Amino acid sequence: MTKLLEFKDYSMGFKDDNGDVYNLLDKVTFCIEEGKALGVVGESGCGKSMTSLSIMRLLPSNIVFQGGQIIYKGEDLLKKPEADMQRVRGKDISMVFQEPMTSLNPVLTVGFQIGEVLRKHYPDMNKEQIREKVIEQLELVGIPSPEKRLNQYPHEFSGGMRQRVMIAMAVVCWPNLLIADEPTTALDVTIQAQVLDLMQKLKEKGSLMLITHNLGIVSEICDEVVVMYAGRVVEKGSAEEIFENPCHPYTKGLMAAIPSLSVEQEELYSIPGTVPVAKNFAAGCRFADRCGECAEGCKDSVPPTKEVSPNHYVQCWLGFEGR
Numbered sequence: 158m159t160k161l162l163e164f165k166d167y168s169m170g171f172k173d174d175n176g177d178v179y180n181l182l183d184k185v186t187f188c189i190e191e192g193k194a195l196g197v198v199g200e201s202g203c204g205k206s207m208t209s210l211s212i213m214r215l216l217p218s219n220i221v222f223q224g225g226q227i228i229y230k231g232e233d234l235l236k237k238p239e240a241d242m243q244r245v246r247g248k249d250i251s252m253v254f255q256e257p258m259t260s261l262n263p264v265l266t267v268g269f270q271i272g273e274v275l276r277k278h279y280p281d282m283n284k285e286q287i288r289e290k291v292i293e294q295l296e297l298v299g300i301p302s303p304e305k306r307l308n309q310y311p312h313e314f315s316g317g318m319r320q321r322v323m324i325a326m327a328v329v330c331w332p333n334l335l336i337a338d339e340p341t342t343a344l345d346v347t348i349q350a351q352v353l354d355l356m357q358k359l360k361e362k363g364s365l366m367l368i369t370h371n372l373g374i375v376s377e378i379c380d381e382v383v384v385m386y387a388g389r390v391v392e393k394g395s396a397e398e399i400f401e402n403p404c405h406p407y408t409k410g411l412m413a414a415i416p417s418l419s420v421e422q423e424e425l426y427s428i429p430g431t432v433p434v435a436k437n438f439a440a441g442c443r444f445a446d447r448c449g450e451c452a453e454g455c456k457d458s459v460p461p462t463k464e465v466s467p468n469h470y471v472q473c474w475l476g477f478e479g480r
């Protein structure tokens with residue numbers, strides 16, 4: 158297997174109004190293989206979006222780099238000049254955001270916006286070639302009558318159709334990596350299923366990094382899973398391993414919180430408490446406050462990462478020092 162993108166001990170934080178710096182992502186380490194789909198899961202506020210925006214180098218201005226590398230095709234993206242990054246974005250690596258309405262420009266036609274990506278990366282393409290390619294993309298994502306639709310504006314599309322347009326825009330240059338950040342959250346269930354089908358199809362053409370809090374989606378689409386909690390990777394491995402043999406108490410909690418249709422449940426389980434904000438992160442395990450298996454000392458020092466089975470890693474004190 159060939160690594161397409163690799164996070165190596167990547168850490169970053171943010172600067173508050175007083176100039177104090179707080180860590181957000183701590184030594185994040187994982188990789189995306191060529192042609193595979195990786196799911197990044199965790200509750201809201203766990204650092205999933207910060208991780209993907211770091212790849213694109215589209216972070217807010219108060220973010221401070223604290224160490225590590227993000228290697229793409231042998232080069233550290235964090236060291237690339239901005240002009241080179243502009244060539245990477247949209248051509249090598251593309252991103253689909255949560256809310257298509259805010260990501261599309263309301264005063265430009267859909268065809269123009271998809272074409273814009275091609276004009277930027279392939280300045281030699283002529284008008285007709287661009288039009289053909291745009292039609293081809295709209296067809297690929299399942300938009301009927303693409304010749305007509307390309308002259309329409311975003312508000313003339315339904316939510317699901319807008320999300321498809323966003324996906325068409327993201328894959329028009331056939332990126333090596335498509336990052337989809339909660340691509341189905343704003344959609345209703347039937348449309349969600351259609352967009353997921355589309356993701357399956359796209360997976361055959363390149364690598365996919367799917368960010369979601371929905372484990373059901375991950376089990377359908379992803380080959381590998383990274384579980385994040387409060388800016389750390391607490392567990393990672395093949396989807397099969399993670400679903401069949403979850404080891405971190407947080408992953409087990411996420412699994413227990415999946416609603417089941419087959420078992421009658423009186424009440425839905427939810428992990429007690431909430432994800433802490435960076436200013437309140439514990440020095441040791443950041444999940445300790447919410448963990449049913451927390452033992453003495455868990456809060457004091459950062460847990461070690463161990464390989465529980467080949468390629469399945471867990472960052473937890475359980476099993477160490479008599480815990």
Ligand SMILES: Nc1ncnc2c1ncn2[C@@H]1O[C@H](COP(=O)(O)OP(=O)(O)OP(=O)(O)O)[C@@H](O)[C@H]1O
Nearest residue numbers: 171181200201202203204205206207208217434435
């Ligand atoms: N510019 C910033 N300054 C300070 N804190 C920030 C900034 N951007 C994000 N954060 C904080 O970083 C943490 C991680 O945020 P992030 O958006 O990556 O989480 P997430 O897991 O993607 O959540 P969601 O699913 O809600 O998007 C959150 O606590 C968030 O408040």
